Amino acid sequence: MTDVSTTSGARPGGGPGPGGPTGPMRAVLDAAAVQRALTRIAHEILERTQGADDAVLLGIPTRGAHLAARLGAQIAAVEGLELPVGTLDVTMYRDDLRLRPARALGRTEIPAGGVDGRLVVLVDDVLFSGRTIRAALDALGDIGRPRAVQLAVLVDRGHRELPIRADYVGKNLPTAQRETVQVRLAETDGQDAVLLGVKEGAR
């Protein structure tokens, strides 16, 4: 149960994942592809929620938060609809806390209307083991009771360890365990990209 899923993706603070240095990385999505994926997700959200009038976007810091902000902006541009956008830091709910030194918390900002009775769409950059999302669901439960929760991710790299799935996926990217996926965003890293590499000395 306590497998050290090193690149589950959504952790506060930018930078490469833990679990050892990586070899050379190649881009599997360039900036344009990232943008297209986000545009598509925005449209899908609008479609499947029939207008998203009670939706709330909550991004998981760090990069998920930026993605949520972008999705909100996208939806506003397309539909003229200002969705509440916020962030949900899951550090305190992680199941691997005791495996690493205590780490700094990310910002949690729940929009003014709260989450009770609303459709919460969690937004994260990479979906891997699913543990981060499990933690997010626990965190959400202590904040209120949404009528439903959906998940939007930029990349789904497989290897789920829990029964968790994404509703909206930017790119399905089958990977090996020993590979590492890193998302770069203009807001944190200067440019948009999704990179794939191999962990050095990977098991």
Place this chain on the structure above:
Amino acid sequence: MTRRHLLSTADLSADDATLILDTAAELARLADRPIKKLPTLRGRTVVNLFLEDSTRTRISFETAAKRLSADVINFSAKGSSVSKGESLKDTALTLEAMGADAVVVRHWASGGAHRLAHAGWIRGTVVNAGDGTHEHPTQALLDAYTLRSRLGSLDGRRVAVVGDVLHSRVARSNVHLLATLGAEVTLVAPPTLMPFAVETWPCAYSYELDPVLPKVDAVMMLRVQRERMNQAYFPTEREYARRYGVHAERMAALPEHAVVMHPGPMNRGLEISAEVADSARSTVTEQVANGVSVRMAVLYLLLGGSEPAIGTENEAGGTQPGATQAGATQPGGTQEGGAAR
């Protein structure tokens, strides 16, 4: 696991202190939620070992630990084995046998927390909740947090700490921490209540309050014990209040943005007038509220991970490390670290 404690603010680097304050800021938002609880310390046992009375601080720590889902055991001096003469060592061994992950200790003797941390009796983390006249690190942290939330960054800010500095653990902790965070501290007290060798402390000092007030961003009042009058530290309460008390006129002499702080409990009419205590400039009630968030941050950063995220490396207790290097060849040679400033 590396064993680290929070015994003194002198052990905190600027990064450590900032991390605590930032973490506290995030945790403060918990107060707005219906469920004010996080699962982070579930299954951990935090013992409040209060060998000196304090309801306020103990409740603050208890709330902090419970909000992180830790199990809390309260152990106070009155009516306990300690009041029947049990030694600190035996009390500590009992707590260790009960599996305490952390001991929050308030002790009437300076160095009490240090001894608990280093004597080799317990393996857990020790958080100093006030030891004699030595230090009260979480008080200083919540003071810094309060100042930061009222004034913004503390770098370059000027703070006056006024009152019985000699006997104040709050003053000592604040001097270290504020200096670390880049603030300039001026201690104000009558000469009898100023610590020996204060010139060596990282702050300025003055025997007069009025010249200091117009230049500071915050005034931190310290509680003065009336009994000190009988030990000739000052002649009468009236004279003390006149020379060192902050009343409405003195408050008016402060810059507009400046705040008045007090760690509590207050002697209304002695070091602080009722009018000042209840004014908008007074941060007294905020300090209390901020205490819970700050203590949650401290407990989380010390206990929440596989190893603490703050504090300095401390040797495992039990042995007498001091003798091996202390003054071995020359007097005053390299010494054991301990509570060095």
Place this chain on the structure above:
Amino acid sequence: MSGRNWTIRGARVLGGEPRELYVRDGLLAAAPAADATVLDADGLIALPGLVDLHTHLREPGREDAETVLTGTRAAAAGGYTAVHAMANTDPVADTAGVVEQVWRLGREAGYCDVQPVGAVTVGIAGEHLAELGAMADSAARVRVFSDDGHCVSDAALMRRALEYVKAFGGVVAQHAQEPRLTEGAQMNEGEVSSALGLRGWPAVAEEAIIARDVLLAAHTGSRLHVCHLSTAGSVDLVRWAKSKGYPVTAEVTPHHLLLTDELARGYDPVYKVNPPLRTAADVEAVRAGLADGTIDVVATDHAPHPLEAKDCEWAVAAMGMLGLETALSVVQHTMVDTGLLDWAGVADRMSVRAAAIGSLGGHGRPLEPGEPANLTLLDPAASRTIEPHALHSRSRNTPFAGLKLPGVVHATFLRGAATVLDGKVVDR
């Protein structure tokens, strides 16, 4: 084997050229006895048996910390042939009865001569003079009187005590500590105490009493001995008093020759002592004072305490450090190896003058034929790491634990009988 006759070969007497010493029937002799056991003392320094002017043997009353038996074994191991046992026992040694009891316990144990010190005041309460004359006339023949542990702070009482002991050549040994300036004091008042939040014991509390007492000694024409002098200012006062010809002597402990108040930073009570450890400047001053003879003797102030009295918070801990078994090593380390004192000086400060101040016949004598064979053989080239559990004392509170110190006592002779041989205490 502890026979009564010895031929000691190649010992450097007082650090001088190696020569032979002959012990016959408890005395030093000009020629060897026929059945003398030969002891090879090549490389060893021969000193007159050390005399401690200030020891706490704790019996009667605190036998959990030390007894006369265990304390004198520790003394012998440290090279001592005589110790002055301080009076703050329970009951206090303020009557002929108690001092005779302590004296007798010493004789029965047989490891070292025990010279009891009589209290100055009844119960060491600082109010009424004890029966000093009765103690002087007793079998214990008390000549040194001290309320050590407490200060005789009442000026009038101190004057009377100084006057009274003149009748029998006594000396009053004062523990200089102005009580009103040291209420609740925990350690030296200074930068360290200020940082640690521990109440300070200011130097002036020691110096003010010494200043008063040297003047009283001059005024009464009676001898004053200053116990465990610890500050630079105190050294200056004694130096001044001696320059005026006042009848004043002084002692310093081994720990005050080496350790400073910086050690308190870890709040480890093994470093808690009265008078407290002082600053580096004070250590330098007392070393200089011992070197130039302003300070007459090294006295251990050996203060055993049971484990629970030190395994606790600083404020709750007892004050005191062991000293008998490490004194000579500390003196070698701080005074001889630094060039401040030679071995003849060590003999003077650790034996000769102490015996003179205590009026203790038979000890501190020259190592010449006809004198009692009280001597110590020290190996200055050897060294050891101080291990509390290896000490002969019943207690473990040594501040030198873990330190590597030079000088190992090879043998100690008490009137020709070996109490220590080959570095080991000889069981009687």
